[in-house]
Amino acid sequence: MKSSLESVAAPALQRSSVKNVLRDAVNGVDFNRFRFWLQIFFFVLLVYGGYAGINFGNSLPTFSCGYNSSGRPGVCYLMPLQHQLAMPWPVLFGYAGITVLTGFFTFFLWFIVLNKGWCGFVCPLGTIQDWITGLRKRVGVRFARYSHAQFQTLSWIKYVLLALMILIPLGIGAGYVSRDMSAPFCAICPARMIIPLFAADFRQFMVDFSSPTKIAMTALGATVTGLFFTGSFVKKRFWCFFCPMSAFHYLLSKVAFFRLIKDGGKCTRCGDCYSVCDLQIKEIADDVKTPQIMMDDCIVCLKCVAACPEEGALKASFAGMTIFESTEAGFVKRMEKGVNS
């Protein structure tokens, strides 16, 4: 075939220029492979970066687990947040308050760069889930879906966890709650048990019997880890649906630089984006009115953009500049690769 989609899509505009060539190359990228390798890069960085002396600080908006004490290049913000909130109230609301605010502000600055793209591309726990999904595909087991009703109900869990993550440490600081419950979310987070394993650190893979509270929290953590394994095997990005970091991100996401934009006029509501969405987000397909279409569950993996056949219907933009958008040519290329795979 001599003519290709690239040269035809908008006949009036096609002038071969460096900018257009670059844009076409980006929009036509083998998206799955690109994302796969980018995730590996970030995984190595966030699980082993500490060995190279890299230090990004204590306010990272992604699961760079603090329990991976030698390998981490910085700490997931949730851990220092929980510890800070557990300070005695006179201290917390006194001079230490500044520390809390600076920590939060640093976190915010990190966050707004990638918005929830931290989840889709950087988070090592997310990468692990994607690997487990790859394993499931290899084995040939079909994935599970939540029904709409289940989706609506379960969607609240992440907000509940976020609230508990803040309230329990405050309770500790006020003296109502035992100090054994400090870092309550870290205690149940599957990343605590799993990520250090990648650095051959088995110390967190334990149940702590030193007090009833500790027994309960660590046993609960082990249970959540067990659920994580099965859940992420049958459901794509299982944990992300319940993650309080995701909820926390969403509350701050309005002002972020990196955005997912939808042009509702171009949308044919074909639902391709919904089909590929790991988190089963309906709005990406059905909502044709809202331009900023990133929902609270969205991990900005951009699979939807890669799977949209309508030119310019979905865009990933950074500070207003379009980085990656849906194109007919890119879509066809990716689907051709898939069907021939």
Next chain:
Amino acid sequence: MNGPLKTTTPVAPVPAATIVTAKTEPLPFGRTKQAQEAERALNHIIDDFDDNPKAMHYFYDLFRRVYCRGESIAAAGIRIGTTCIHAPEELVYAMGATPVRLCNGSYHYDQIGADFMPAKSCSLVKATLGMLCSENPVPRVGKLDLVVNPTTCDQKKKASAMLQEMGHPVFDLELPNVKESEASRVYWRRSVRQFVEELRRVTGRKLTRRNLKAAMARTQRAEKAFRVLDGFRRASPSVFLGKDAFLVVNAYFFDELDRWCEAVEALNAELGERLEKAIRAAQKKAPRIVFTGSPPIFPNLKLPLLIERAGGVVVSDETCSANRMLYDMTAIDEWLLNDMVDSLADKYLKPCTCPIFTKNEDRRRRLLELVTKFSADGVVYQAFAGCQVYEMEQRSVAQTLNEKGVPMLYIETDYSPDDEGQLSTRVEAFLESIKTRKRNRA
């Protein structure tokens, strides 16, 4: 010997049994009225316009052979007839069968169908039924092993029982009437899976990952070729006329898939050259029209032809016999059967702008998007008399287009050629008004 009376050789008396009645031997098909109808239409398509693309000759030739001469284009193996684009053809191909779309555009069959259908019925359904109750109808697609009838509009729904009476094995593919709800999505996915089961029963084969992928590769090629073609229609001034576009997609109904793809790819190549060489099919000032509504199917390309003969260009359309048939593409996340079949099902349901659904927001948005994308000046809305759903949607579509300042012409017609004169007047007036608007605006 001379005399007024000529002697004639005595003729032996003819035995009664061999008396030939008034019913003569059937004419060769090429000389029937039906063939003449098709020939007339094809001639208009070819001759009324200058400089048709050379690659179009494949299609002209195809229609001449199939519709005018009655040649057989029956595919080998199992043949599955479909009465609507909602039947997922990828699945049919995957199971080793060939799908053939039965929707018919012939006035001849319309009249046959009128014998047993109510008077106020849609021409398309009448024609299709008329064709299916005839022996060896044209296009000669061969004996059908199954007719898949999605439950879409009322008339097609009721036609299911009639088809069964005619002796065809029919499968009712259950299509929901609402497409927004979760329940309908689940329902439709189940229907499609039932369809696979039915295909398995008919073909004796199982659906496997490999054969579905192979089938999707073939249809993907067709969809891609169509999209390229569609892209060319955006050029202004046009390089390609609507009448040819309709013909190309109408060929998809029955033509062999890979051959069709090759022909379209050749056409695309030629159009690319034409674009570069600035060979135009229509004038710069020709009003650009988006055609929507009841599907024009060869030989009933009456209205698009009228528009283009009057100087307009049909740059795009929103009909199930052209654009909607091949435009939407399937995105697959996991190339595993359970996901592939579900994604396919979604493609056939979610973006569909057929008026048989309860809401038509998507159709209105689609029309607006087409008007913008193809730089159209106006919309022509065709509704077949008796097509309740298209007729009822006319109001909301008109309102939407009006709000955006897009002129619309609403035409109610059917397959009979009698109203051509009246229609051409209206069309010409419409195109004139568009030209005037453009001149005034400029």
Next chain:
Amino acid sequence: MKASDSLTAIGPLTILALLGAFATPVLARPAKAPTAPVARPAPAPSMAPRVDDKPAPSAVSAQLDAPPPWPEPLWLVDAPSAERGSGDRGSGERRGGKRGAENHEGQDHQNRESIGAGAPAASAPTGGVPAANAPTDATESVGMMNMGHGGVKNLVLRRGADPANAPVVKLGDDGVSLQVLSADGKRWETPFTDMGKGGLRTKVELENFGFYSAYLLRKSAHGGVLDVQVAQAELLKGGMGHGVEYDPALFKPTLDDTAPIELVREHGPDERLMTSIHSGDKAVFLVRAYGKPLAGARVSLSTQQGWRKTVTSDQNGRVEFTLIRDYFPAWSDFNRSQSSVFLVWAEAETPEAGVYNGQGYSTTRYQTSMTARYYPAPYDYRSQAYALAIVMFVTAFTAFAVWFYRQRRQKPFKEIVFDEKLA
């Protein structure tokens, strides 16, 4: 206070000297070398509270041929924290101890305050993250403040070989001060005062993160022997944040090349700035003299539970102890941040002779000590087997539940599921 102290001390001192004079030949006879093993039963030596560091009545001891016994080690320990009811596992109450004090009740002002468990006085929170990276892990809930990593240290001086029963000490002369040495070579002094609680205490404020070395040096000559007693302390200002955990220069112990005898605790390979020592850990020490490894020194370690071990340093000056596990309370009383103190002291004798304070001596005995806190071993209260069992059980159970659910869905509804095995 001091004058009267000395006066009241004369009486018992005389008796002591007489006793010692007679006891020493008895005890010394079986010993072959002057450097007798220190493993003597407790009684008499721990009895010496608030003894002046003035030389003992030399008249008595000069008459004896045998050299005076090795003095009880002097040592520094962090003062107990008053906060948060951290339990005391070293107190004598539990052990119903053999206290020398019981023999001398009348004179008893012995400030037998407990060493206590838990932290030195709280330091300002640095808002950082307490996560352990010590050789063995302590849990995240033992905060910085509880682990002795703060920047302000309160040290108290004690004497005795048994950390459980060693009373605080009052040395006679004024102006006793602690020398503090930082990793970058700075030296300064902090004075010892009584701080209203009796005994000698000092407060050290550490500015930068890292390990500091502090010591108190006493010399006394009597019986022809010069005793050089050093009480050392390794002070750590630990923490997280500010990038300190990535600066390897901060992880090393601070050494003093001018010290005549020095004990250095060898840090673990993964040890950074959040040191925590646990039961069952190896505690490795280096004995040095004037910056060079000292072989053949006698090094002893004793714990608050009464365990004691003595080894000799090898040619690299190195000794290794494995801290025994000694915390076995009732389960409901278990406190994982229960700390206990162990005492390490090294002794070496050299034939240096000279005169000190008018006393001649023919041999010099060097003695140095160090203390550290240790915590219950994590593997005493943590079970990896349980965690693995729970994870595996939950995974298997939920996987089975999903499978079962999928199987069941096929029957009632006749859900059609495609066989992925067909390639």
